Amino acid sequence: MNPTVDLLxxxxxxxxxTADPVPTEHLHAAIRAGQMASTSSGVQACSVIEITDPGARAEIAELAGNQRYVQTAPLFLLFCGDSRRHRLAARAGGGVYDTRLEAFLVAAIDTALFAQNTAVAFESMGYGICFIGGLRNDLPRLDRLLGLPEGVYPFFGMCVGRPDxxxxxxxxxxxxIEAVLMRDRYADDGAVLGAMREYDETYREYLRGRGAPSAQIDASWVARMAELHGAVRRAGLGSYYTGKGARID
Ligand SMILES: Cc1cc2nc3c(=O)[nH]c(=O)nc-3n(C[C@H](O)[C@H](O)[C@H](O)COP(=O)(O)O)c2cc1C
Structure with missing residues:
Protein backbone atom coordinates (compact mmCIF):
# COMPACT_ATOMS: atom_id res chain seq x y z
CA MET A 1 0.00 0.00 0.00
CA ASN A 2 2.57 2.54 1.24
CA PRO A 3 5.48 2.33 3.69
CA THR A 4 3.43 3.60 6.66
CA VAL A 5 0.57 1.15 6.20
CA ASP A 6 3.04 -1.65 5.47
CA LEU A 7 4.85 -0.89 8.73
CA LEU A 8 1.58 -0.88 10.69
CA THR A 18 19.35 -8.26 21.77
CA ALA A 19 21.39 -6.41 24.40
CA ASP A 20 21.74 -3.30 22.20
CA PRO A 21 20.72 -0.23 24.19
CA VAL A 22 18.20 2.29 22.90
CA PRO A 23 20.02 5.61 22.42
CA THR A 24 18.45 8.66 24.07
CA GLU A 25 17.89 10.32 20.70
CA HIS A 26 15.73 7.37 19.59
CA LEU A 27 13.80 7.40 22.87
CA HIS A 28 13.20 11.14 22.53
CA ALA A 29 12.13 10.82 18.89
CA ALA A 30 9.60 8.11 19.83
CA ILE A 31 8.26 10.10 22.77
CA ARG A 32 7.93 13.22 20.59
CA ALA A 33 5.94 11.11 18.13
CA GLY A 34 3.79 9.92 21.06
CA GLN A 35 3.18 13.48 22.15
CA MET A 36 1.99 14.39 18.66
CA ALA A 37 -0.91 11.94 18.83
CA SER A 38 -4.31 13.59 18.92
CA THR A 39 -5.29 14.54 22.46
CA SER A 40 -8.77 15.48 23.66
CA SER A 41 -9.00 19.29 23.88
CA GLY A 42 -5.20 19.39 23.99
CA VAL A 43 -5.19 18.13 27.59
CA GLN A 44 -2.14 15.84 26.98
CA ALA A 45 -3.17 13.48 29.75
CA CYS A 46 -0.25 11.07 29.51
CA SER A 47 3.17 10.81 31.13
CA VAL A 48 5.79 8.16 30.62
CA ILE A 49 8.20 6.91 33.26
CA GLU A 50 11.36 5.20 32.04
CA ILE A 51 12.23 2.50 34.55
CA THR A 52 16.02 2.10 34.64
CA ASP A 53 16.62 0.72 38.14
CA PRO A 54 17.29 -3.05 37.80
CA GLY A 55 15.68 -3.76 41.19
CA ALA A 56 12.49 -1.94 40.20
CA ARG A 57 12.49 -3.75 36.85
CA ALA A 58 12.79 -7.11 38.58
CA GLU A 59 9.89 -6.29 40.86
CA ILE A 60 7.68 -5.09 38.01
CA ALA A 61 8.57 -8.22 36.01
CA GLU A 62 7.46 -10.33 38.97
CA LEU A 63 4.24 -8.48 39.78
CA ALA A 64 3.34 -8.54 36.08
CA GLY A 65 3.22 -12.34 36.31
CA ASN A 66 6.92 -13.18 36.01
CA GLN A 67 7.29 -11.68 32.56
CA ARG A 68 11.05 -12.04 32.17
CA TYR A 69 11.35 -9.64 29.23
CA VAL A 70 10.20 -6.76 31.48
CA GLN A 71 13.56 -7.20 33.18
CA THR A 72 15.67 -8.05 30.17
CA ALA A 73 14.39 -5.52 27.60
CA PRO A 74 16.91 -2.73 26.98
CA LEU A 75 14.19 -0.16 27.64
CA PHE A 76 11.05 -0.32 29.75
CA LEU A 77 8.50 2.49 29.80
CA LEU A 78 5.52 2.89 32.10
CA PHE A 79 2.59 4.70 30.48
CA CYS A 80 0.43 6.63 32.90
CA GLY A 81 -2.78 8.58 32.49
CA ASP A 82 -1.91 11.96 33.92
CA SER A 83 -4.35 14.29 35.63
CA ARG A 84 -1.62 15.60 37.92
CA ARG A 85 -0.82 18.58 35.71
CA HIS A 86 -4.53 19.48 35.53
CA ARG A 87 -4.82 19.30 39.32
CA LEU A 88 -1.79 21.55 39.70
CA ALA A 89 -3.25 23.97 37.13
CA ALA A 90 -6.55 24.09 39.03
CA ARG A 91 -4.77 24.64 42.34
CA ALA A 92 -2.43 27.28 40.88
CA GLY A 93 -5.47 29.23 39.72
CA GLY A 94 -7.09 28.89 43.14
CA GLY A 95 -9.76 26.57 41.73
CA VAL A 96 -10.78 22.99 42.42
CA TYR A 97 -10.20 19.85 40.39
CA ASP A 98 -13.70 18.43 39.96
CA THR A 99 -14.16 15.79 37.27
CA ARG A 100 -16.08 12.57 36.68
CA LEU A 101 -15.55 9.47 34.50
CA GLU A 102 -15.04 11.67 31.42
CA ALA A 103 -11.64 12.91 32.65
CA PHE A 104 -10.50 9.37 33.50
CA LEU A 105 -11.65 8.08 30.10
CA VAL A 106 -9.87 10.94 28.38
CA ALA A 107 -6.68 10.05 30.27
CA ALA A 108 -7.01 6.38 29.23
CA ILE A 109 -7.71 7.26 25.59
CA ASP A 110 -4.95 9.89 25.39
CA THR A 111 -2.48 7.43 26.92
CA ALA A 112 -3.39 4.66 24.47
CA LEU A 113 -3.01 6.99 21.48
CA PHE A 114 0.30 8.38 22.79
CA ALA A 115 1.64 4.88 23.43
CA GLN A 116 0.61 3.54 20.03
CA ASN A 117 2.31 6.46 18.27
CA THR A 118 5.40 5.76 20.37
CA ALA A 119 5.27 2.08 19.48
CA VAL A 120 4.98 2.77 15.76
CA ALA A 121 7.83 5.27 15.94
CA PHE A 122 10.05 2.66 17.58
CA GLU A 123 9.04 0.05 15.01
CA SER A 124 9.86 2.48 12.21
CA MET A 125 13.40 2.66 13.68
CA GLY A 126 13.72 -1.14 13.61
CA TYR A 127 12.88 -1.79 17.27
CA GLY A 128 10.38 -4.32 18.55
CA ILE A 129 7.94 -3.54 21.33
CA CYS A 130 5.61 -5.39 23.66
CA PHE A 131 2.92 -3.71 25.74
CA ILE A 132 2.72 -4.93 29.33
CA GLY A 133 -0.75 -4.82 30.87
CA GLY A 134 0.33 -7.52 33.31
CA LEU A 135 1.49 -4.83 35.73
CA ARG A 136 -2.17 -4.17 36.51
CA ASN A 137 -2.03 -7.48 38.40
CA ASP A 138 -0.83 -5.56 41.42
CA LEU A 139 -1.10 -1.80 41.11
CA PRO A 140 -0.83 -1.10 44.86
CA ARG A 141 2.59 -2.82 44.84
CA LEU A 142 3.67 -0.92 41.72
CA ASP A 143 2.49 2.27 43.41
CA ARG A 144 4.49 1.56 46.57
CA LEU A 145 7.53 0.81 44.45
CA LEU A 146 7.36 4.04 42.45
CA GLY A 147 5.64 6.36 44.92
CA LEU A 148 3.19 7.65 42.32
CA PRO A 149 1.45 10.90 43.30
CA GLU A 150 -2.31 11.51 43.31
CA GLY A 151 -3.75 11.91 39.83
CA VAL A 152 -1.25 9.64 38.07
CA TYR A 153 -2.81 6.41 36.80
CA PRO A 154 -0.45 3.63 35.67
CA PHE A 155 -2.11 1.79 32.77
CA PHE A 156 0.50 -0.37 31.07
CA GLY A 157 4.18 -0.72 30.31
CA MET A 158 6.16 -1.17 27.12
CA CYS A 159 9.30 -3.24 26.51
CA VAL A 160 11.50 -1.92 23.71
CA GLY A 161 14.61 -3.28 22.06
CA ARG A 162 16.12 -4.72 18.92
CA PRO A 163 14.34 -8.00 18.11
CA ASP A 164 16.52 -11.06 18.78
CA ILE A 177 -12.51 -7.00 8.05
CA GLU A 178 -16.27 -7.73 7.85
CA ALA A 179 -16.24 -8.41 11.58
CA VAL A 180 -14.93 -5.00 12.50
CA LEU A 181 -15.95 -2.63 9.70
CA MET A 182 -19.70 -2.11 9.52
CA ARG A 183 -21.85 0.26 7.58
CA ASP A 184 -24.59 2.43 9.13
CA ARG A 185 -25.69 -0.25 11.63
CA TYR A 186 -24.03 -2.77 13.90
CA ALA A 187 -24.15 -6.18 12.21
CA ASP A 188 -26.62 -8.82 13.40
CA ASP A 189 -25.40 -11.54 15.76
CA GLY A 190 -25.46 -14.23 13.05
CA ALA A 191 -23.07 -12.26 10.85
CA VAL A 192 -20.82 -11.45 13.80
CA LEU A 193 -20.70 -15.08 14.90
CA GLY A 194 -20.05 -16.20 11.31
CA ALA A 195 -17.05 -13.89 11.05
CA MET A 196 -15.79 -15.14 14.42
CA ARG A 197 -16.02 -18.76 13.26
CA GLU A 198 -14.20 -17.89 10.06
CA TYR A 199 -11.50 -16.26 12.16
CA ASP A 200 -11.27 -19.36 14.34
CA GLU A 201 -10.04 -21.29 11.31
CA THR A 202 -7.44 -18.64 10.44
CA TYR A 203 -6.36 -18.50 14.05
CA ARG A 204 -6.02 -22.30 14.25
CA GLU A 205 -3.72 -22.19 11.23
CA TYR A 206 -1.65 -19.54 12.97
CA LEU A 207 -1.45 -21.60 16.18
CA ARG A 208 -0.47 -24.70 14.19
CA GLY A 209 2.28 -22.70 12.50
CA ARG A 210 3.54 -21.63 15.92
CA GLY A 211 3.61 -25.23 17.10
CA ALA A 212 1.04 -24.53 19.84
CA PRO A 213 -0.19 -27.48 21.96
CA SER A 214 -3.14 -29.26 20.35
CA ALA A 215 -5.55 -28.36 23.19
CA GLN A 216 -4.88 -24.70 22.45
CA ILE A 217 -5.35 -25.23 18.72
CA ASP A 218 -8.66 -27.06 19.29
CA ALA A 219 -9.98 -24.32 21.58
CA SER A 220 -8.91 -21.45 19.32
CA TRP A 221 -10.13 -17.86 19.60
CA VAL A 222 -13.87 -18.10 20.33
CA ALA A 223 -13.29 -20.48 23.22
CA ARG A 224 -10.43 -18.36 24.49
CA MET A 225 -12.61 -15.24 24.49
CA ALA A 226 -15.35 -17.12 26.35
CA GLU A 227 -12.84 -18.27 28.94
CA LEU A 228 -11.20 -14.86 29.27
CA HIS A 229 -14.49 -13.10 29.91
CA GLY A 230 -16.16 -15.74 32.05
CA ALA A 231 -14.36 -14.88 35.27
CA VAL A 232 -13.54 -11.62 37.02
CA ARG A 233 -9.94 -10.47 36.51
CA ARG A 234 -8.06 -7.76 38.40
CA ALA A 235 -11.04 -6.93 40.57
CA GLY A 236 -9.42 -4.14 42.59
CA LEU A 237 -8.78 -1.69 39.74
CA GLY A 238 -11.74 0.59 40.49
CA SER A 239 -10.74 1.05 44.09
CA TYR A 240 -7.07 1.53 43.19
CA TYR A 241 -7.77 4.25 40.62
CA THR A 242 -10.36 6.01 42.79
CA GLY A 243 -7.77 5.88 45.59
CA LYS A 244 -5.44 7.83 43.27
CA GLY A 245 -8.10 10.51 42.89
CA ALA A 246 -10.00 9.30 39.80
CA ARG A 247 -13.77 9.63 39.73
CA ILE A 248 -15.34 6.83 37.74
CA ASP A 249 -19.00 7.80 38.24
C1 LIG B 1 -2.64 -2.77 26.65
C2 LIG B 1 -1.94 -4.05 26.27
C3 LIG B 1 -1.39 -4.85 27.25
C4 LIG B 1 -0.67 -6.00 26.92
N1 LIG B 1 -0.09 -6.72 27.92
C5 LIG B 1 0.73 -7.73 27.60
C6 LIG B 1 1.47 -8.38 28.63
O1 LIG B 1 1.37 -8.09 29.83
N2 LIG B 1 2.34 -9.37 28.24
C7 LIG B 1 2.51 -9.73 26.93
O2 LIG B 1 3.33 -10.62 26.67
N3 LIG B 1 1.80 -9.14 25.95
C8 LIG B 1 0.93 -8.13 26.25
N4 LIG B 1 0.26 -7.47 25.26
C9 LIG B 1 0.47 -7.86 23.85
C10 LIG B 1 -0.73 -8.61 23.30
O3 LIG B 1 -0.77 -9.90 23.84
C11 LIG B 1 -0.58 -8.65 21.76
O4 LIG B 1 -0.61 -7.33 21.27
C12 LIG B 1 -1.70 -9.46 21.12
O5 LIG B 1 -1.63 -10.79 21.50
C13 LIG B 1 -1.62 -9.38 19.61
O6 LIG B 1 -0.35 -9.85 19.18
P1 LIG B 1 0.62 -8.94 18.31
O7 LIG B 1 0.87 -7.66 19.08
O8 LIG B 1 1.87 -9.75 18.16
O9 LIG B 1 -0.05 -8.67 17.02
C14 LIG B 1 -0.53 -6.37 25.56
C15 LIG B 1 -1.12 -5.58 24.57
C16 LIG B 1 -1.82 -4.46 24.91
C17 LIG B 1 -2.44 -3.61 23.83
Missing part, protein backbone atom coordinates in the same frame (compact mmCIF):
# COMPACT_ATOMS: atom_id res chain seq x y z
CA UNK A 9 0.47 -4.17 9.15
CA UNK A 10 3.84 -5.80 9.90
CA UNK A 11 3.41 -5.23 13.65
CA UNK A 12 4.02 -8.13 15.98
CA UNK A 13 4.79 -8.04 19.69
CA UNK A 14 8.45 -8.76 20.39
CA UNK A 15 9.42 -10.47 23.64
CA UNK A 16 13.07 -11.40 22.96
CA UNK A 17 15.65 -8.68 22.46
CA UNK A 165 17.05 -12.54 15.28
CA UNK A 166 17.35 -16.01 16.84
CA UNK A 167 13.73 -15.81 18.03
CA UNK A 168 11.65 -14.37 15.20
CA UNK A 169 7.89 -13.94 15.71
CA UNK A 170 5.13 -14.12 13.15
CA UNK A 171 2.35 -11.55 12.80
CA UNK A 172 -0.79 -12.63 14.62
CA UNK A 173 -3.83 -12.70 12.32
CA UNK A 174 -6.76 -10.44 13.10
CA UNK A 175 -10.51 -10.81 12.62
CA UNK A 176 -11.76 -10.56 9.04
Missing amino acids: CAHRSVRAF PAKPTATRPRLP
Whole structure:
Protein backbone atom coordinates (compact mmCIF):
# COMPACT_ATOMS: atom_id res chain seq x y z
CA MET A 1 0.00 0.00 0.00
CA ASN A 2 2.57 2.54 1.24
CA PRO A 3 5.48 2.33 3.69
CA THR A 4 3.43 3.60 6.66
CA VAL A 5 0.57 1.15 6.20
CA ASP A 6 3.04 -1.65 5.47
CA LEU A 7 4.85 -0.89 8.73
CA LEU A 8 1.58 -0.88 10.69
CA CYS A 9 0.47 -4.17 9.15
CA ALA A 10 3.84 -5.80 9.90
CA HIS A 11 3.41 -5.23 13.65
CA ARG A 12 4.02 -8.13 15.98
CA SER A 13 4.79 -8.04 19.69
CA VAL A 14 8.45 -8.76 20.39
CA ARG A 15 9.42 -10.47 23.64
CA ALA A 16 13.07 -11.40 22.96
CA PHE A 17 15.65 -8.68 22.46
CA THR A 18 19.35 -8.26 21.77
CA ALA A 19 21.39 -6.41 24.40
CA ASP A 20 21.74 -3.30 22.20
CA PRO A 21 20.72 -0.23 24.19
CA VAL A 22 18.20 2.29 22.90
CA PRO A 23 20.02 5.61 22.42
CA THR A 24 18.45 8.66 24.07
CA GLU A 25 17.89 10.32 20.70
CA HIS A 26 15.73 7.37 19.59
CA LEU A 27 13.80 7.40 22.87
CA HIS A 28 13.20 11.14 22.53
CA ALA A 29 12.13 10.82 18.89
CA ALA A 30 9.60 8.11 19.83
CA ILE A 31 8.26 10.10 22.77
CA ARG A 32 7.93 13.22 20.59
CA ALA A 33 5.94 11.11 18.13
CA GLY A 34 3.79 9.92 21.06
CA GLN A 35 3.18 13.48 22.15
CA MET A 36 1.99 14.39 18.66
CA ALA A 37 -0.91 11.94 18.83
CA SER A 38 -4.31 13.59 18.92
CA THR A 39 -5.29 14.54 22.46
CA SER A 40 -8.77 15.48 23.66
CA SER A 41 -9.00 19.29 23.88
CA GLY A 42 -5.20 19.39 23.99
CA VAL A 43 -5.19 18.13 27.59
CA GLN A 44 -2.14 15.84 26.98
CA ALA A 45 -3.17 13.48 29.75
CA CYS A 46 -0.25 11.07 29.51
CA SER A 47 3.17 10.81 31.13
CA VAL A 48 5.79 8.16 30.62
CA ILE A 49 8.20 6.91 33.26
CA GLU A 50 11.36 5.20 32.04
CA ILE A 51 12.23 2.50 34.55
CA THR A 52 16.02 2.10 34.64
CA ASP A 53 16.62 0.72 38.14
CA PRO A 54 17.29 -3.05 37.80
CA GLY A 55 15.68 -3.76 41.19
CA ALA A 56 12.49 -1.94 40.20
CA ARG A 57 12.49 -3.75 36.85
CA ALA A 58 12.79 -7.11 38.58
CA GLU A 59 9.89 -6.29 40.86
CA ILE A 60 7.68 -5.09 38.01
CA ALA A 61 8.57 -8.22 36.01
CA GLU A 62 7.46 -10.33 38.97
CA LEU A 63 4.24 -8.48 39.78
CA ALA A 64 3.34 -8.54 36.08
CA GLY A 65 3.22 -12.34 36.31
CA ASN A 66 6.92 -13.18 36.01
CA GLN A 67 7.29 -11.68 32.56
CA ARG A 68 11.05 -12.04 32.17
CA TYR A 69 11.35 -9.64 29.23
CA VAL A 70 10.20 -6.76 31.48
CA GLN A 71 13.56 -7.20 33.18
CA THR A 72 15.67 -8.05 30.17
CA ALA A 73 14.39 -5.52 27.60
CA PRO A 74 16.91 -2.73 26.98
CA LEU A 75 14.19 -0.16 27.64
CA PHE A 76 11.05 -0.32 29.75
CA LEU A 77 8.50 2.49 29.80
CA LEU A 78 5.52 2.89 32.10
CA PHE A 79 2.59 4.70 30.48
CA CYS A 80 0.43 6.63 32.90
CA GLY A 81 -2.78 8.58 32.49
CA ASP A 82 -1.91 11.96 33.92
CA SER A 83 -4.35 14.29 35.63
CA ARG A 84 -1.62 15.60 37.92
CA ARG A 85 -0.82 18.58 35.71
CA HIS A 86 -4.53 19.48 35.53
CA ARG A 87 -4.82 19.30 39.32
CA LEU A 88 -1.79 21.55 39.70
CA ALA A 89 -3.25 23.97 37.13
CA ALA A 90 -6.55 24.09 39.03
CA ARG A 91 -4.77 24.64 42.34
CA ALA A 92 -2.43 27.28 40.88
CA GLY A 93 -5.47 29.23 39.72
CA GLY A 94 -7.09 28.89 43.14
CA GLY A 95 -9.76 26.57 41.73
CA VAL A 96 -10.78 22.99 42.42
CA TYR A 97 -10.20 19.85 40.39
CA ASP A 98 -13.70 18.43 39.96
CA THR A 99 -14.16 15.79 37.27
CA ARG A 100 -16.08 12.57 36.68
CA LEU A 101 -15.55 9.47 34.50
CA GLU A 102 -15.04 11.67 31.42
CA ALA A 103 -11.64 12.91 32.65
CA PHE A 104 -10.50 9.37 33.50
CA LEU A 105 -11.65 8.08 30.10
CA VAL A 106 -9.87 10.94 28.38
CA ALA A 107 -6.68 10.05 30.27
CA ALA A 108 -7.01 6.38 29.23
CA ILE A 109 -7.71 7.26 25.59
CA ASP A 110 -4.95 9.89 25.39
CA THR A 111 -2.48 7.43 26.92
CA ALA A 112 -3.39 4.66 24.47
CA LEU A 113 -3.01 6.99 21.48
CA PHE A 114 0.30 8.38 22.79
CA ALA A 115 1.64 4.88 23.43
CA GLN A 116 0.61 3.54 20.03
CA ASN A 117 2.31 6.46 18.27
CA THR A 118 5.40 5.76 20.37
CA ALA A 119 5.27 2.08 19.48
CA VAL A 120 4.98 2.77 15.76
CA ALA A 121 7.83 5.27 15.94
CA PHE A 122 10.05 2.66 17.58
CA GLU A 123 9.04 0.05 15.01
CA SER A 124 9.86 2.48 12.21
CA MET A 125 13.40 2.66 13.68
CA GLY A 126 13.72 -1.14 13.61
CA TYR A 127 12.88 -1.79 17.27
CA GLY A 128 10.38 -4.32 18.55
CA ILE A 129 7.94 -3.54 21.33
CA CYS A 130 5.61 -5.39 23.66
CA PHE A 131 2.92 -3.71 25.74
CA ILE A 132 2.72 -4.93 29.33
CA GLY A 133 -0.75 -4.82 30.87
CA GLY A 134 0.33 -7.52 33.31
CA LEU A 135 1.49 -4.83 35.73
CA ARG A 136 -2.17 -4.17 36.51
CA ASN A 137 -2.03 -7.48 38.40
CA ASP A 138 -0.83 -5.56 41.42
CA LEU A 139 -1.10 -1.80 41.11
CA PRO A 140 -0.83 -1.10 44.86
CA ARG A 141 2.59 -2.82 44.84
CA LEU A 142 3.67 -0.92 41.72
CA ASP A 143 2.49 2.27 43.41
CA ARG A 144 4.49 1.56 46.57
CA LEU A 145 7.53 0.81 44.45
CA LEU A 146 7.36 4.04 42.45
CA GLY A 147 5.64 6.36 44.92
CA LEU A 148 3.19 7.65 42.32
CA PRO A 149 1.45 10.90 43.30
CA GLU A 150 -2.31 11.51 43.31
CA GLY A 151 -3.75 11.91 39.83
CA VAL A 152 -1.25 9.64 38.07
CA TYR A 153 -2.81 6.41 36.80
CA PRO A 154 -0.45 3.63 35.67
CA PHE A 155 -2.11 1.79 32.77
CA PHE A 156 0.50 -0.37 31.07
CA GLY A 157 4.18 -0.72 30.31
CA MET A 158 6.16 -1.17 27.12
CA CYS A 159 9.30 -3.24 26.51
CA VAL A 160 11.50 -1.92 23.71
CA GLY A 161 14.61 -3.28 22.06
CA ARG A 162 16.12 -4.72 18.92
CA PRO A 163 14.34 -8.00 18.11
CA ASP A 164 16.52 -11.06 18.78
CA PRO A 165 17.05 -12.54 15.28
CA ALA A 166 17.35 -16.01 16.84
CA LYS A 167 13.73 -15.81 18.03
CA PRO A 168 11.65 -14.37 15.20
CA THR A 169 7.89 -13.94 15.71
CA ALA A 170 5.13 -14.12 13.15
CA THR A 171 2.35 -11.55 12.80
CA ARG A 172 -0.79 -12.63 14.62
CA PRO A 173 -3.83 -12.70 12.32
CA ARG A 174 -6.76 -10.44 13.10
CA LEU A 175 -10.51 -10.81 12.62
CA PRO A 176 -11.76 -10.56 9.04
CA ILE A 177 -12.51 -7.00 8.05
CA GLU A 178 -16.27 -7.73 7.85
CA ALA A 179 -16.24 -8.41 11.58
CA VAL A 180 -14.93 -5.00 12.50
CA LEU A 181 -15.95 -2.63 9.70
CA MET A 182 -19.70 -2.11 9.52
CA ARG A 183 -21.85 0.26 7.58
CA ASP A 184 -24.59 2.43 9.13
CA ARG A 185 -25.69 -0.25 11.63
CA TYR A 186 -24.03 -2.77 13.90
CA ALA A 187 -24.15 -6.18 12.21
CA ASP A 188 -26.62 -8.82 13.40
CA ASP A 189 -25.40 -11.54 15.76
CA GLY A 190 -25.46 -14.23 13.05
CA ALA A 191 -23.07 -12.26 10.85
CA VAL A 192 -20.82 -11.45 13.80
CA LEU A 193 -20.70 -15.08 14.90
CA GLY A 194 -20.05 -16.20 11.31
CA ALA A 195 -17.05 -13.89 11.05
CA MET A 196 -15.79 -15.14 14.42
CA ARG A 197 -16.02 -18.76 13.26
CA GLU A 198 -14.20 -17.89 10.06
CA TYR A 199 -11.50 -16.26 12.16
CA ASP A 200 -11.27 -19.36 14.34
CA GLU A 201 -10.04 -21.29 11.31
CA THR A 202 -7.44 -18.64 10.44
CA TYR A 203 -6.36 -18.50 14.05
CA ARG A 204 -6.02 -22.30 14.25
CA GLU A 205 -3.72 -22.19 11.23
CA TYR A 206 -1.65 -19.54 12.97
CA LEU A 207 -1.45 -21.60 16.18
CA ARG A 208 -0.47 -24.70 14.19
CA GLY A 209 2.28 -22.70 12.50
CA ARG A 210 3.54 -21.63 15.92
CA GLY A 211 3.61 -25.23 17.10
CA ALA A 212 1.04 -24.53 19.84
CA PRO A 213 -0.19 -27.48 21.96
CA SER A 214 -3.14 -29.26 20.35
CA ALA A 215 -5.55 -28.36 23.19
CA GLN A 216 -4.88 -24.70 22.45
CA ILE A 217 -5.35 -25.23 18.72
CA ASP A 218 -8.66 -27.06 19.29
CA ALA A 219 -9.98 -24.32 21.58
CA SER A 220 -8.91 -21.45 19.32
CA TRP A 221 -10.13 -17.86 19.60
CA VAL A 222 -13.87 -18.10 20.33
CA ALA A 223 -13.29 -20.48 23.22
CA ARG A 224 -10.43 -18.36 24.49
CA MET A 225 -12.61 -15.24 24.49
CA ALA A 226 -15.35 -17.12 26.35
CA GLU A 227 -12.84 -18.27 28.94
CA LEU A 228 -11.20 -14.86 29.27
CA HIS A 229 -14.49 -13.10 29.91
CA GLY A 230 -16.16 -15.74 32.05
CA ALA A 231 -14.36 -14.88 35.27
CA VAL A 232 -13.54 -11.62 37.02
CA ARG A 233 -9.94 -10.47 36.51
CA ARG A 234 -8.06 -7.76 38.40
CA ALA A 235 -11.04 -6.93 40.57
CA GLY A 236 -9.42 -4.14 42.59
CA LEU A 237 -8.78 -1.69 39.74
CA GLY A 238 -11.74 0.59 40.49
CA SER A 239 -10.74 1.05 44.09
CA TYR A 240 -7.07 1.53 43.19
CA TYR A 241 -7.77 4.25 40.62
CA THR A 242 -10.36 6.01 42.79
CA GLY A 243 -7.77 5.88 45.59
CA LYS A 244 -5.44 7.83 43.27
CA GLY A 245 -8.10 10.51 42.89
CA ALA A 246 -10.00 9.30 39.80
CA ARG A 247 -13.77 9.63 39.73
CA ILE A 248 -15.34 6.83 37.74
CA ASP A 249 -19.00 7.80 38.24
C1 LIG B 1 -2.64 -2.77 26.65
C2 LIG B 1 -1.94 -4.05 26.27
C3 LIG B 1 -1.39 -4.85 27.25
C4 LIG B 1 -0.67 -6.00 26.92
N1 LIG B 1 -0.09 -6.72 27.92
C5 LIG B 1 0.73 -7.73 27.60
C6 LIG B 1 1.47 -8.38 28.63
O1 LIG B 1 1.37 -8.09 29.83
N2 LIG B 1 2.34 -9.37 28.24
C7 LIG B 1 2.51 -9.73 26.93
O2 LIG B 1 3.33 -10.62 26.67
N3 LIG B 1 1.80 -9.14 25.95
C8 LIG B 1 0.93 -8.13 26.25
N4 LIG B 1 0.26 -7.47 25.26
C9 LIG B 1 0.47 -7.86 23.85
C10 LIG B 1 -0.73 -8.61 23.30
O3 LIG B 1 -0.77 -9.90 23.84
C11 LIG B 1 -0.58 -8.65 21.76
O4 LIG B 1 -0.61 -7.33 21.27
C12 LIG B 1 -1.70 -9.46 21.12
O5 LIG B 1 -1.63 -10.79 21.50
C13 LIG B 1 -1.62 -9.38 19.61
O6 LIG B 1 -0.35 -9.85 19.18
P1 LIG B 1 0.62 -8.94 18.31
O7 LIG B 1 0.87 -7.66 19.08
O8 LIG B 1 1.87 -9.75 18.16
O9 LIG B 1 -0.05 -8.67 17.02
C14 LIG B 1 -0.53 -6.37 25.56
C15 LIG B 1 -1.12 -5.58 24.57
C16 LIG B 1 -1.82 -4.46 24.91
C17 LIG B 1 -2.44 -3.61 23.83
